[in-house]
Amino acid sequence: MKKKWLVPLVFATLLGACSMPVQHGSVDASGDWQPDRSIEFIAPAAAGGGWDTTARMLAKTIDENNLSDQSFGVVNKPGGGGAVAWAYIHKRNDPHNIFISSPPLHFVELAGQSPYGYKDFTPIVNLIADYGAFAVREDAKWNTLEELFADMREDPTQVTTIGVSSPGSMDHMQFILFAQAAGVDITKIRYVSDQDGGAMTSVLNGSVDVISTGVSEAAEQARAxxxxxxxxxxxxxxxxxxxxxLPTGIEQGIDAEFVVWRGVFGPPDMTDEQLAYYENVFKEASESPEFAEVREAYGWDERYMGPEEFSEFLDQQSVELEAALEELGFGGR
Known part of the structure; x- marks a missing residue:
């Protein structure tokens, strides 16, 4: 398959060395693994975004509830849409280094921008879920998704969709998956990426027709x-x-859903004992009243998945995304 993207030289440099051996920590008398130093909890982006906020709220919950004898220190490693952090974790291969992630772990690898995807790490748990929304101006002629897609089945080019993410990433692909399920020719869809904060304004002033965004952002404008x-x-x-x-696509006869999951991963070579340690810590954090308050404050849905269920979910989502990306010509692997 022809590459559509090139891995930046900086990643090649980071990845050139072989993985370091796993640092084991210690095993107590009952056979349970325990970390022997503080945990480096990586947010693969700058401070202030979704990954950073989730990691910091989790670390705070763990600390407040004394769920670990070691501290969970959040470290920001931005770059490459997450690829810099993933290279760092993979190279160190140390169970004292874990990271928070979400669907870009799929997108960046599937587009050929990183050699690492979810299968190169250890899925520990998923904790929360956000969802997307498709919205139009209040006076638009469409009142349902099916009305919109009916027009797009006749001529996909008559509708312009906008989102914050780049083509082949979150806002674009959630719209693509729903349009595909509705029988629209996704190769002809017109999508505009506006990463400078003007996407909502473009819909409101009539420059574009539809915005693909998060539920909270769309709901705010709908409430108004x-x-x-x-x-x-x-x-x-x-x-x-x-x-x-707010209606779902499913109740409108569109057999599709897209979960903006947010979960925790470890390095590639974690032992069962190390995985069990982290699973227990994060499960207790997820079930705590303190993290329930965090979810409510940020509008996050609870969607806890343990390692096995999380891995199966990631497998399924990856297959769907890879097929759609390849049809669009974004396949980079």
């Missing part, structure tokens, strides 16, 4: 009476006085 949410990517309606009024 400026936009209509045609559908959300969740498998069922969300809780909340206003959020519960």
């Amino acid at each position: 009476g400026k936009m209509k949410v045609l559908g959300i990517t969740a498998p069922e309606r969300l809780e909340g006085e206003f959020l519960s009024t």
Whole structure:
């Protein structure tokens, strides 16, 4: 398959060395693994984003509830959409280094921008889920996703969609998956990427037709009476006085969903004992009242998955995304 992207030289340099041996920590009398120093909890982006916020709130919850004898220190390693951090974790191969991630772990690898994907690490747990939404201006002619896709089945080029993420990434692909399930020719869809904060304005001023975004962003405009949410990517309606009024794609006959999961991964060669240690810590954190308050404050849904269920979920999502990306010509592996 022809490469569509080139791995930047900096990543090649980072990845050139062989993986370091696993640093084992210690095993107590009962055979349970224990870390022998503080945990480096990597957020693969700059401070302030979703990865950073999730990692810091988890670390705070773990500390407040004394769930570990070692501290969980959040370290930001931005670059390459996460690829710099993934290279760092893979090279060190140390169970004292873990990281938070979400669907870009799929997208960056599938586009050929990083040699590392989820299978190169150890999925520990998934903790939360966000969902996407598709919204139009309040006076737009479409009132449902099916009405929108009916027009797009006739001529996909008559509708322009906008999102914050780059082509082949989150906002673009969640729209593509739903359009594909609705029978639209996804190779002809017009998608505009606006990473400078003007996407919502472009819909409101009529420059583009549809925005693919997060539920919270779309709901804010809909509450204000400026936009209509045609559908959300969740498998069922969300809780909340206003959020519960937003229809899913599934209830409109579109057999698709897209979960913006956020979970924790470890290095490639973790032992069963090391994995069990982290699974226990994060499960307790997820079930704590303190983290329930965090989820409510940030509008996150709880979607806990242990290692096996999380791995199976990632396998399924990867297959769907890879097929769609290849049809669009973004396949880079």
